[in-house]
Amino acid sequence: MSMNGVMRPGHVALRVLDMEAAVRHYTDVLGLVETGRDARGRVYFKCWDEHDHHSLVLREADRAGLDYLGFKVVDEATLDRLAAGIDAFGITTETVPAGEHLATGRRVRFTAPTGQVFELYASKDVVGNGMPTVNPGIQPANLKGIAPVRLDHVLVYGADVEGSVALFRDVLGFQVTESVSDNGKYMAAFMSCSTKVHDIAFVGLPGEGKLHHIAFYVDSWSDVLRAADVISMTETSHDLGPTRHGATRGQTVYFFDPSGNRNEAFTGGYMWYPDRPPLQWTPDELPRALFIHEKKLRDEFMSVVT
Numbered sequence: 001m002s003m004n005g006v007m008r009p010g011h012v013a014l015r016v017l018d019m020e021a022a023v024r025h026y027t028d029v030l031g032l033v034e035t036g037r038d039a040r041g042r043v044y045f046k047c048w049d050e051h052d053h054h055s056l057v058l059r060e061a062d063r064a065g066l067d068y069l070g071f072k073v074v075d076e077a078t079l080d081r082l083a084a085g086i087d088a089f090g091i092t093t094e095t096v097p098a099g100e101h102l103a104t105g106r107r108v109r110f111t112a113p114t115g116q117v118f119e120l121y122a123s124k125d126v127v128g129n130g131m132p133t134v135n136p137g138i139q140p141a142n143l144k145g146i147a148p149v150r151l152d153h154v155l156v157y158g159a160d161v162e163g164s165v166a167l168f169r170d171v172l173g174f175q176v177t178e179s180v181s182d183n184g185k186y187m188a189a190f191m192s193c194s195t196k197v198h199d200i201a202f203v204g205l206p207g208e209g210k211l212h213h214i215a216f217y218v219d220s221w222s223d224v225l226r227a228a229d230v231i232s233m234t235e236t237s238h239d240l241g242p243t244r245h246g247a248t249r250g251q252t253v254y255f256f257d258p259s260g261n262r263n264e265a266f267t268g269g270y271m272w273y274p275d276r277p278p279l280q281w282t283p284d285e286l287p288r289a290l291f292i293h294e295k296k297l298r299d300e301f302m303s304v305v306t
Contacts, residue, residue: 003174003175003193004172006072006073006120006172006174007073007074008199009071009152009199010055010072010151011055011056012055012056012057012154013066013070014066014214014259014261015060015067017061018258019043019060022043022058022257026045028144029146031143031144031146032046032047032056032148035054036054046127048139048147048148048149049150050129050149050150052124053102054103055150056214057101064259064306066156068116068119069119069154070119070120071118071172071199073120076105076123079108079120085171089171091113095108098123103124104125105122106122107119108120112163112167113160113166114158114161114163114164115209116211117209145230146218147218148217148265152199152266153198153200153201154213155200155202155215156200156210156211157203157204157210157211158202158207158210159204161187161202162185162186164202168200173193174191174192174200175274176190176191177192177198178197178198178248179279179281180282187204188202189202190248195272195273197248197250197271197272198269210305212305214262214263216263216264216266217266221251224253228242236255238254239256239262239301240291240298244268244292245292246285247289248270249269249270251266252266260306
C-alpha cells in the first residue's frame with residue numbers, strides 16, 4: 001500500500017572505513033548478494049529476495065555513517081509531484097542524474113530537519129531474486145550467512161523530530177504508527193509508508209544526521225536466533241539480543257559491521273493500515289517500549305551512533 005506514492009525504502013548508502021572488511025561482512029555474515037561496483041569504487045548489494053538491482057551501497061571514507069537513504073516511488077510523475085511538495089514545504093531539493101548510481105534512474109535529494117540526507121527515485125533495473133517468476137521455488141541455493149529477505153527500515157537521530165515527522169507525514173504521506181511522546185511532543189516516531197509497522201523511525205536525541213541502525217528483515221523468530229548464531233560463530237561484534245521490542249512488537253538482534261555501523265536482523269511486527277489507531281508510549285515506559293522482556297535501557301545502545 002502506498003499512502004502518497006512512496007512505496008518502500010529502496011537503498012541505504014553507507015560510509016565504511018575498510019572496504020575489503022565491509023564487503024566480507026555484508027557478503028559472508030549478513031549474506032547479501034553483490035550486484036556491482038562502479039568507477040568511484042562503490043560496491044552495491046541486495047538482499048536475496050529483492051528484485052531491484054541494489055538496496056545497499058558502500059563507500060570507503062575516513063568516518064563511518066549514513067550518506068543517504070533512498071525511497072522508491074511509484075512513477076516519474078509521482079517523483080515530480082513529491083519534489084514540488086518538498087520545495088513548497090521549504091526544503092531545497094536537488095536532482096541526481098540517472099546513472100549516477102548503477103542501474104538507477106534520476107533521484108531527487110533533500111535534507112530532513114533531523115539532518116539526514118534522503119532521496120526519492122522511481123526506477124531501478126530489475127535483476128530478480130535468483131528464481132523464475134513462473135513456477136518459482138522457495139529460495140535459491142547457496143545462500144550465505146544470515147540471508148535476510150529485504151531491507152526493512154532505518155532508525156536515525158536528530159533534534160528536530162517534529163520537523164521530520166511533519167515533512168514525511170504532510171508531504172510524503174507517511175503515517176505515525178507508534179511514538180514515544182511527552183506532552184504532545186514526539187521524542188521518537190515510527191512511521192510507515194506501507195503496511196509495515198515502520199519504514200523509518202526518528203529519535204529526538206543530539207547528533208544531527210546520525211544513524212542508529214539499518215534493519216534487514218528475516219522471516220521468523222528462529223531466523224533471528226540463527227542470525228545470533230552466525231554473529232557468534234563469525235566473531236562479529238554483537239550489540240544486543242536476541243530479544244523483543246515493545247514498540248512495533250518486533251523480534252530482533254543487533255550487531256555491528258567492521259566500521260561500527262549498527263545492523264539489525266528484524267522480524268515480526270504487526271500489519272499497519274491507515275484506519276488503525278497509532279500507539280503511544282509515555283517516557284516512563286521507554287525501557288519497556290524498547291525491550292519488553294528486559295525493561296532496561298543500555299547506555300551504549302542509546303548513545304553509540306555513526
